[in-house]
Every structure is written in C-alpha cells, then in structure tokens.
Amino acid sequence: MSPSPSPQAPKPFFIGWEARPVPAFVTLVGLALVAAAVTVAGLTATWQSHIGPATWDFAIAEHHGILLSHPAPMLVETVDRGSGAGADSTRRALRFLVKPDKFGFSREELDSFHLKPVILQASLLENGGRSMLEVTPGSIAMAQDANGSAPHPSTELKNPQKLTLRGEIIDSKCYLGAMNPGQRKTHRACAIHCLRGGIPAAFLARDRNHNEQVLLLTSPAGDPLNHSILDFVAEPVEVTGTVSYAGDLPVFAIDLASLRRLTNAMVSEAPPDA
C-alpha cells in the first residue's frame, strides 16, 4: 500500500501525457513481466504431453507395392532395412493409404486394385514403426511387376485372441503424423472429421506403464468402422474384441456393444493386456 499523503512532500503524480521520466517502479514491473513471460513460455512449452515421434515428410515420391483394399486400404511395400541388416536386407512395410485433407479411400474405390501390383505417388507419414501414404489424387496405376519377385501378401488374419483393451479411438492419419499431438480431447473434432471422411479408424491401446500400441479397428465382419464409433472418438474407453494379425499389423475387430467410457485416470490403471 502506498504511504498516506503528507503535505510536506506530495506523492509524485503520474500523468501519462506528460513528458516525464517513467517511474522506476513501472520499469521494474515491466521487466518483471517480460521475465515472467519468458518463464511461462519455457515451462509450458517443455511440459506439453503426448507429442509423439510422428513425422510427415511432405516430399512426394513414387511407391511400388501390392495394394490391399481391406481390412484397410494399404500398400505392401518392400523397403530397405538400412545398412547392417545382413543378408535379408529388405522387409515388407504395410502402409495405410489415404487421400489429402481429412479423406480416405472407400473399399469400393480400390477393390479393382486388390492384391495387384501398383505404382503411386505419395508423401510418407510415420510414427513408431507404422506408416501411411497420402496418395496424390489419380496417381494409382497398375504396375507390371512391383518389387520383382516379392511373394504375394495374404489378407488372412492370424493368431486371433479375445481381449479387452483400454485406450482411445483415433484416426490413423493424424496419429501417424498429420497432427502432433493427434490424440485426446483437444484433437477430438479433427479426429471425428477424419473418420467421417473415411480415414481408417485405429485403437490406441495404453497399458499401465504408459506404453502405447496402435491397432487397426474393424467390425467383427472385418469391415471398416467409421460412422458407428464417432460418439466415442478421443475419449478414454474400454472395449472387447478379437485381436489378430495381418502381417505385423494388429487388427482389432471390436464388439460395438462392449464400448464403455472411462475416466482418464482409469485408462492408466489398465491391465497390461495390450
């Protein structure tokens, strides 16, 4: 509180339009505020949660491989493992295929290419060993022989296992690199748009050690799930279904009736099922 006025020495009185020196107190507050601004900025920037190691290389490149129209539109591409991988220096990468913006391919659009060698132009999104290609519109074409003698991929699902998992329904594109973070509440509207637009739905399973795993979501019949799950997107949920594998991709065929909302705290108590 300021001292009470004394007739002997009147308090200085500040009038903004007077050309007077700025009072020292005001200069001090100004400097303190600038310091506070830098501190708040640094702290809040450092402690952002859920920014994953996702990347999106915007460069358009040519990709060859076998196209699958289901269980989700994908390209099975043979890629280099990089140096030091020994004799077997290549591996097969299963890459989701999507369109630009918040749109995906319908199964019907790609059925004529199913299990056929194709060539296409696309940019690459990657996160945690999973990848996706954003295909340049109209660039998919039949190829004579993609990847030389690569054996035919199979669409058969292996090792079915009934599981109850906790986590979150996400859209695969944002999680794999279109948006970072591409999960949770702030991203819910965006994820709903993506799923409505046909981008493959995925389940981000979380265990109690905060490990995350992405599974492709389908109906029990193996059809894509988009419109029927919109109300549960980006919320903490628990769901029961059958996990099986298409190559190294876990596919989670869920029973919609078993979808149950949880609180954020409950997700981190999840059994280490995933």
Next chain:
Amino acid sequence: MSVSYKAIGWNAFKWRYDFVLALGVALFLATFVIVGLRTHPAATIPIQLMRATAIAGFTLLHFILLIGPMARLDARWLPLLYNRRHLGVTMFLLALLHSVIAVIFYHTGTDANPIVSIFVTDAGARATAFPFQAFGFGALLILFVMAATSHDFWLANLTAPIWKTLHMSVYVAYAFLVVHVAFGFLQSETHPLPSVLLGGGVALVCGVHLAAGWRQTSLDREPKRSAADDGFVPVCAVSELVENQPKGAMVGGERVAILRYEGNQVSVVSGVCQHQNGPLAEGRFTYGCLTCPWHGYQYLPANGCSPEPFTEKIPTFQVRVEAGTVWVHPQANPAGTSVPPALID
C-alpha cells in the same frame, strides 16, 4: 493539457510501453516455439504457434485483469493502466491468430462448414466431450467487439455508461476462456503444470478483485451525518484537506472529490471521471485542473468542465466552509454547473 485527441494519441511514455509489450510478446512466442521444438523434436511449427499465441494471449489477459484492481490497491500501478487498451488489442490479435490456426487445422479439409463445426463436431454432454471450442469462439467475439470499440471515438459515441458496460464483458470472455482451457487443453494434458497455472491464475484474478472491492466498499461507506436546515451536511474538517490533493467522501450516496486549491479555495465535484469512471478523488490539481489518475482527463474544479477544446463534464456540488468544517449539499448539480468555490479564511 494537450489540445487535441491526436496530441495525446502518442507520447514518449506510450512508445516505451508499447516497446516493452512488443518485446514481451515476441520473446514469449519465440521462447515457446524454440523450447517446444527442442524438447519435442517431432512437434510442428503451426501447432506450436497455435499454442504459443493462445498461452501468450491468455497470460496477457490475466495481467490486463490485474492492473485495474492493483492500481486501486497501490497507486504505483497507475501508470500501467494508462495504456491498457494497447494490451487489450494485442491480446485480441494473439487470440485471433490462435483461433485461425485452430480452425484451419482442426476444422477445414472436410465437407463441413468450419464455423458450424466448432460448435457441433465434438459436442457431447460430458467433460470428455464438452464443446470447449464453442467457448473459445464466444470469447473471441467478445474480445473482437472490445478491441474494435477500444478507441475513444467509440467511448464518445456510445456514451460512457454503454461503453463501460460493454467493456465489463471482458469478465464474461475470461470466464469463457477458463471453461475453454479447463475442458479442452486440461483434459488432454497429463502433466500437472497447466492445471496448476490455470488454478493459480484464476485465484490471483479473483483474490485481487476481492481485495480491491473490499477496499472500495469501505471507501463507499457513508457515515450518518445530521443535515443543517438548508440541507448541507458536514463532511470533513478543513484541516484534513491537503492543498492540490483531493479528498474522497460519500455524500448523498455519491462519490465526491473535495479539493483545496489556489491557497484558500475549496470546490467539490463528482468523484467519478467521465472517461472511464476513474477515481477523481485520487487525482491531483495540476495545470489549473483536477486531473484523473487513470488517463489524465482534466476538469476545472469550479464548474466540472474539461478545459477547451474538450467537452467532458462532471456534476458539481454546493459547498461552504464554516468554523473549520467543510459542508456540502448532497444534491448534485447537473454536470458542468458553475459553483463559486468556498473560501477558507
């Protein structure tokens, strides 16, 4: 006093004020984006910028809301109030940039109308699906109207009471933003820091307002005084008056400023500045006028009028001095009425 609006438009103090403001904002944005990209190498610039502008704007809003009550509690804060509107406009621009990035990234690239999408896409009646973005939109609209009408041109044309009411809606915008952050960002983040910062910010804003309100309430308490036959009431002793430094009092339910000036003259005018209701009783008699402590508006003590060419007027009160006591008539005169000053013998 300066002779026109334009002349008080810019001065050395405002330039310095704006320089520090620009420096603070630039350092905030740069620090956030650089630290964000260093600590999270896969983060993207647009999303970091969306967050940097949002948090910078929201932090600045807290400061804006604190200056008023801080200046009521401690007069040394008054100079910060002088140029507050530039803080407001800057805060709006930061919020606008945040909103535009959010809409482009989260609501375009679909078949839906992006503005409608803000309200309906993620809406659900539960915390994990509460439509927090609709509250951001509401706040942005309020901040826009305030920024657009911040110039004194609008103050004059809308009249002070309407303008003041309009600008009180900053508290509605603030409440909307607390909801926006609590049901958006805080639902996503798992680190406790954002919740701690928001809780601390809300507590600070509420606490300082309560303290200033409590002080104002005690100033606004009007003691029981018995009126003379002609209605005048005794308000204070002449010995309590310090030359050129007005004294505040409540008379007839109104705040008044009692001023002793030019040696032995005493005048009483309304204690409420016509500009933005600033506390004239905490002003000073300078340049022949009673000067408001907030933005320096001035009034002649004998008639409550601003000197030419200004046109602001405040109510005046009849006053007389008798046996060392100042007596004031509780009935205010219409703004700008001349009242001969009482003389102290």
